[in-house]
Amino acid sequence: MxxxxxxxxxxxxxxxxxxxxxxxxxxxxxxxxxxxxxxxxxxxxxxxxxxxxxxxxxxxxxxxxxxxxxxxxxxxxxxxxxxxxxxxxxxxxxxxxxxxxxxxxxxxxxxxxxxxxxxxxxxxxxxxxxxxxxxxxxxxxxxxxxxxxxxxxxxxxxxxxxxxxxxxxxxRPRYKEALIRYLSPFFKDLCKSCKEKLSRNPMRILDCKVCFDLKISSPVMIEFxxxxxxxxxxxxxxxxxxxxxxxxxxxxxxxxxxxxxxxxxxxxxxxxxxxxxxxxxxxxxxxxxxxxxxxxxxxxxxxxxxxxxxxxxxQGVDVPSSTKVDVYFATIGSRVKKKVFSLVKDLRKKDISTIFEWNDKSLKASLREANRLRSRFVVIIGDTELNRNQAILKDMETGEQKEISLSGLVNVISNLLRRGCK
RNA sequence: GUGGGCGUAGCUCAAUUGGUUAGAGCGAAGGACUGUGGAUCCUUAGGUUGGGGGUUCAAAUCCCCUCGCUCACCCCA
Missing domain, CATH: 3.30.930.10 (Bira Bifunctional Protein; Domain 2)
Structure with missing residues (x-):
């Protein structure tokens, strides 16, 4: 890589x-x-x-x-x-x-x-x-x-x-003085970095894990x-x-x-x-x-x-699930895709999150993809449906599907989603 | 900056301790079902074993270097 x-x-x-x-x-x-x-x-x-x-x-x-x-x-x-x-x-x-x-x-x-x-x-x-x-x-x-x-x-x-x-x-200066006075006799016991800290910034010695024993009985700031x-x-x-x-x-x-x-x-x-x-x-x-x-x-x-x-x-805290797709378009053939593409924008304008793929997938693959994306509905349109200006609307939770007219598609879906099917 | 542990498919891990063609599960793609998802079964793809060098008839395995990950020190959120 x-x-x-x-x-x-x-x-x-x-x-x-x-x-x-x-x-x-x-x-x-x-x-x-x-x-x-x-x-x-x-x-x-x-x-x-x-x-x-x-x-x-x-x-x-x-x-x-x-x-x-x-x-x-x-x-x-x-x-x-x-x-x-x-x-x-x-x-x-x-x-x-x-x-x-x-x-x-x-x-x-x-x-x-x-x-x-x-x-x-x-x-x-x-x-x-x-x-x-x-x-x-x-x-x-x-x-x-x-x-x-x-x-x-x-x-x-x-x-x-x-x-x-x-x-x-x-x-603080008064405390630092007291701290230095307390620590100085133990100088040889301090770790290398704390030896340097003693004159520069003695309070940081309190943060040191190595010199822990020394600080237990050291003077503390709150008393000063x-x-x-x-x-x-x-x-x-x-x-x-x-x-x-x-x-x-x-x-x-x-x-x-x-x-x-x-x-x-x-x-x-x-x-x-x-x-x-x-x-x-x-x-x-x-x-x-x-x-x-x-x-x-x-x-x-x-x-x-x-x-x-x-x-x-x-702690195993469960985070609320991420965004989810409302509608996935499973269209068959390029003739259908060309005819139906603009519908997608109509849905999106209604705040309905929609996915439309141009590449040719089998219907099975499309549904698998819709399932993976956890799409709420799938719109299935092939030549048979298009010729009659219809679409199949499949509810991915219940598996039920019904035919609806292409012209009413946006309204039907938006009503279903509004009714809490989201 | 210092020290320990570890690097093998996208992910989680195997590989009889040096032995020939590096495997499995999950995931992915496809099929069983030629236009219907999730379950099941089958098939396929996917690897310069982090990279480089060395030892050896033979290296994922041993050694060195390097990069990275990881944990701790230091320090900090």
Missing amino acids: EFKAVRGTKDILPDTVKVWQYIEGKAKKILECYGYQEIRTPIFEETNLFVRGIGETTDIVSKEMYTFLDKKGRSLTLRPEGTAPVVRAYIEHRLDTRGSPIRLYYFGPMFRYERPQAGRQRQFWQLGIEVLGTSHPSIDAEVIDMTMYLLQELGLNELEVQINSVGCGVC LCDRCKDHFEGVKEYLDMLEVTFILKPHLVRGLDYYTNTCFEIIDKNLGAQDAVCAGGRYDGLVEEFGGKPTPAFGASAGIERIIVALEK
């Missing part, structure tokens, strides 16, 4: 597309029900947007971006995440002037150059949610509740919400929160309780993107492997300002569609 989908990418074939449509459909319905509006941003951006937004030392920026120069020599990057572009658009189009807060969502592919694994691809789709313009803790709870609700509605029920606070510019962060975090927990969202406090939970402040959360699915987060996010109160906008608090979340699909499969 000469060409293949490139490493880390996948074709979504018709059988699977129905799952995607199912997820998209439910997501759109639920998000709009919560008052969220869709936004679509370009798939690539200026490289610096991500470097500044996500953070230069993060893995995403330092080794996972698809960056290229265009013909004018501009450095562009295929978006590795959706928050930075949305924030850019928010500032660029002054979305703050349309009332506050603004509730947005998006759905689209992201790109990261990583080694593919269960639940991890190089092109993957995210459903993202961003609320800009409010620091109220109820928003944090609203988004977590909404994503939980969506995941549950899709059919997942082995979920767990984990939350933590990563503090702010005031309290400043009054504002503490109040906020207490508020989030209170609102989650009010919405009856059960959550687990994970004092070691941190995020891999630098823009997060205060609340952060993950929703994991217990049926998944190592990559078990189906949704994650948090507050990013400093990002709008970082990009040159007015100080604007914000909260966001994103869900990995492929992971949701894997989780749905593992």
